[in-house]
Amino acid sequence: MIDTYFGTERLDTPGAMFAALVIGMAFGFVLERAGFGSSRKLAGIFYFKDMTVLKVMFTAVITAMLGLSYALALGWISPDHVYALPTVYPAQIAGGLLFGVGFVMSGWCPGTGAVGVASGKLDAVVFLMGVVLGSIGFNEVFGAMRAVGLVPGTHDSAVLGEPAEPQSAFGMSRPLFALLFTFMAVGAFRLAEWAERRTGGGGKYLGSPFLRAMSLAMVVFAAALFLLPADSRSVASGATPVSGTSQSALLQSIEAAEDHIEPEELADRLVGGEADLVLVDVRTPAEYAAFRIRGAIHVPLPDLPAALAPYKNRGTIVLYSNGMTHPAQARDLLAQMGYRNAYLLTDGLTGFAERCLKPASLRGEPLSAEAAAKVKAWRAFFLADAPTAPRTAGFAQSPQPAASMPAQRIPGLIDAHWLADRLGDPTVRIIDLRAQPKYNKSHIPGAVCLNPESFRGVVGGISSMLLPADLLARHMSLMGIRPTDTIVLVYGNVPGETDLGNGVRDATLVGMGLERLGHVNWAILDGGFAAWTAEKLPVTNALPDVTASQYSPASQPDGFTVDAAYVKSRVDDHGAVIIDTRPADFYRGEKSDEARAGHIPGAVNRPFKEDLQTGEQLKSLADLQAAYQALVPSKDSQVIVHCRTGHQASQTFFVLDRLLGYKNVKWYDASWSQWAARPDLPVTR
Amino acid sequence: MNRTNPEGLPSADLDNQPLPYWNPYVAGLLLGATLLASFLVLGAGLGASAGPARMGAFLEQCILPGHVAKSDYFGHWVEEGKSLLNYYLVFMFAGVFFGGLFSAILGRRIRPGVERGKAFGASSRLLLALCGGVLVGFASRLANGCTSGQALSGGAMLLNGSLAFMLSVFAGGYLAAWFVRRQWND
Structure with missing residues (x-):
């Protein structure tokens, strides 16, 4: 399975930038080799003199279409790892018509324009300047166009508000449409060669063995798509219509119990720590909270497609409920959506408890010593950190304590x-x-x-x-x-x-x-x-169901927020270590966004960024400990943290108070924006 | 320079002659392979018009700071602490230029000038190129892509809207072709 930059949300990383640069270079190289550094050659298609644009473009489209179809059908890549442009007919048709007019006027399009500039063509330079201006123009009139309804649909949900969905193949099955499209392209190649010959422009591949062989190969590859599994053909759209064949394949796999996993097998694989196993509890949240198989995640049935998308055809997905009905429906739904790695736990949680967790001593028939040892190991593993013991009769003697609130505060x-x-x-x-x-x-x-x-x-x-x-x-x-x-x-x-x-x-x-x-x-x-x-953990775009609660506020003022007067008194009596968490140039007064530049007398500078490492993550506890040990040796000393508005200092507060265990940390929330504006308060540089 | 003798035949200096173009179908197969690589590596097709559009947004931000963030379309591209040019399609556009340059040098095809029919003035040709460019820039934003992103990439994914875009481009081109035919008259 290929992980694309898009599919893993890394399209904005340096790696993706580099890949895009390299792919762009190949793109530009081929365009130039095809002759697209010449506007006359590009415009030739509109006068039937030089049909190179049609030949190159349709050959490329068919090649990539077939390649992508095979990659999807063979499970090399998941459809949701390829970005599909949404379909918005009005915008795409009006845009296409305008684009065509601009294309024939200029003889360039944006990609070939770049190649034209590289070839020294002044008209390409002017063209690209026009493209930049046209884009700016669109930005300027976009709001007005939308206001009068000239942009009815939407192509980019982030831009136009309501999201649009991609649609493909005009409702036909993908292989059928691909085959028709291939026939059309092959026909277009012949017509293009014929037209060139008529206008005296060339047509040297008309009837050539090369063109015949390529056309035949394209048709054969397109036709062979019919032979591949049906369920992963669709590109980047959620549920696809189930064709007859995949429906019967589904029934067959169910009959052969290929969609089940036995409790003992699941138990062994979980104990073995199999990394690619995703165990999904589809019961109610309350049931899940009360007891779950160790390592299970909870996903309500309607959220399954969204939550499980990252695991589609990757590793093993096991669904369980108390019995078999609910997960069977879910499993069928997933199978119809092209999941070939979703399994049901045979007999559900009930079966799991009966066959894996029931103590040997309580069983009707005696177990072999080996089996009894296994049950013991399973019980040790699955009942070790259960929030509560399952409330079934067989577990009444369970040594686990009843539900208990964590006595200690959870880690920061x-x-x-x-x-x-x-x-x-x-x-x-x-x-x-x-x-x-x-x-x-x-x-x-x-x-x-x-x-x-x-x-x-x-x-x-x-x-x-x-x-x-x-x-x-x-x-x-x-x-x-x-x-x-x-x-x-x-x-x-x-x-x-x-x-x-x-x-x-x-x-x-x-x-x-x-x-x-x-x-x-x-x-x-x-x-x-x-x-x-x-970690490839589940994500969703579904909004949660939230019922408002009655959260009553604390009546006491918090014990950590301090004001200017308090800080001033500590400055005077040297009773606290004041940590200024702003960047060093602000601390030194070389830069200032406020009424006065500089810092509070006696304050030490520890910029908050010093506590961070790459990727906006706090440094390791050991690094933080060492750094603050040098600034504030005793954890009993009073420390006051501040920055410009209190935002950055909150991070230092968290590090000292929550992570490092300093016992007396105060937060000057009003911070430098107030201190600098009060002429009665002292400032040094 | 493209030196020709009075009969219009190439000069004797064969080393300086451009190499022939590739067989268009071979070029198409390799372009298809590049597009497929883009699908499988980036998870997105090729794209060209976003490059100049981002440059437009960047220029506008240089000239009118603050305006872009508030504008209706470019505003959605603005991210605090991140340049408007820090986008994968800007890098791809730069790649297209350098790939084209590399090929043009190797193919001895760098020919500075304004490409046009002999019977057509250079300034008129540049005016047409500019106006065409403005239309293309506007239309690419409206359609959310150009011949690369919509027609090639969307077409290869058999997306309805992209195929409609492709047909519309040809319709628009053929409808307007007659009016601008004189720029290629020799």
Whole structure:
């Protein structure tokens, strides 16, 4: 299975840029070799004198079409790993007509124009300048065009609002359409050669053995597509109509029980730690929370296609419920969508409990010593960290304790697997802090979207202050979060690049809000959303069902936020280590966005970025420990962190308070934007 | 330079003559292979018009800072801390230029000038190229792609809208061809 840059959301990484550059070079080289560095040759098609454009273009389209069809049908690549342009007829037809007029006027199109410039053609330079101007012109009139309804549909959901879907092959089966298309192209080649001969332009391949052989090969390859498995032919669209053959293949595979996996086999593979095995619990969230097979993720039935897309025909997917009915429906649906790696757990959770987890001593028939040892090992593995013992009669003697709340606070940073193991648990709530369009495109199942800035506002005349607890509680209620829930914060980042978004500090800022509310159980997904996708864990674009809760605000003021007067008193009595987390040039006063430049007297500088490593991820605990040990040797010392608005400093607060265990950390939220604006407060440079 | 003797025949210096073009079908097969590689590696087809469009957005941002972020179309391309040119299709467009340059040098086909019929003025030809360019730039944004992204790549994926685009390009071209035929008259 090929992972494309698009399919793994890495199209914006340096690797993809380099691949695009190399592919572009091959593209440009071939265009030039074909003669497309000449506008006269390009325009020739419109006068039937030189049909090179038609020959090159249709040969290329048929070649790539056949190649892609085979790659999909043979399972080399999954359809959702190839970006398909949405279909918006009005925009594409009007655009095509205008494009054609521009093409024949100029004799260039954008790709060939670049080759024309490389060949020294001044008309190509002028043409490309026109393209740049035309693009700018489109940008300028786009809003007006949309306002008067001139752009009725949409081609780019991010641009035009409502999303459009790609459609392919005009409702025909893919091989049928591909064959017709190939016949048409082959016919067009003959016609083109004939037309060239008529206008005296050439036509030297008319009736040549080369053209005949190529045409025949194209038709044979297109016809052979009918022989390949039907279910993976469609490109980049969700469910495809089920053809008769795949329907019967499905029935056959069910009859042969090829779609089942026995509990013992599943147990062994799970104990063996098989990495590519995805175990999916399709029961209700409450049932999942009460007991699940270790390692199972929870996905409600309607979300299955979206959540399982990353695992399509990759590894093994095992579905289970209590019995067999629900997962059988789900498994059939998946099979119809082209999944060839989805299996059912025979007899469901009931069977698993009966055959794998029931203690040997309780069984009707005696077990061999070997089998008894196996059951013991399975029980040790599957019942070790179960949230609760299953409430079935056979388990009454189970040594596991009843449900218990975690006595200790969860770690500040959790990894993707920690979260994956708790997916579907209604008491574990995920807050996605990325921009809304990214969230809507794909997010961790069940996550709600929150703009971190909605936790801040003008308080007492100072901007960008963390809101009071009652307003924060309102936000929590609207997200349907209860005070007892465990919250996981997911920030945005792009692997391999730093500082593209606000990354970790968005999560720590929201964390300050949770701390103010007295919400104890929260953690940050280490590495952010990218850490989740890197593990190929399920994502969805489905919005979660959220019922508003009644989150009551903490009545006490938080114990960590301090104001200017407090900081001033510590400056005077040298009672605290003040850490200025702004970039070094701001600390030194060489740069300033505020009323005065410089820093608070006695403050030390530890830019927040020093705590980050590539990919917007916090450095290792050991590195952080060493760095802060040098700044603040005793964990009992008072530390005050500040930056310009409190955002960056929230990250340092998290590192000191939550990760390193400093006991007395304060946060000067109003920060430098207030300090610099108050002439009564001292500043040094 | 393209030196010709009075009879219009190539000069004696054969080393300086351009190499013949490839068989168009061979070029098509290799172009198809390039497109297939793009599908399998990038997970997206070829694209050219996004390159100049991004450059347009970039230029507009240089001239009118702040305007682009607020504009209706380019605004969606703006990401904080990231250049508008930091996009894979901009790199692909640069690749097309360098690939074309490489081939043109090897093929001895670099011929500076304005390509036109002998009976047609250079400035008129440049005006047509400019106007055609403006139409192409506008139409590529409207249709969300050009001959590379829509016709070639979308066509190879048998996408309905891309095939409609391809037919429309030919329809528009053939309808307008008669009006601009004189630029190629010798």
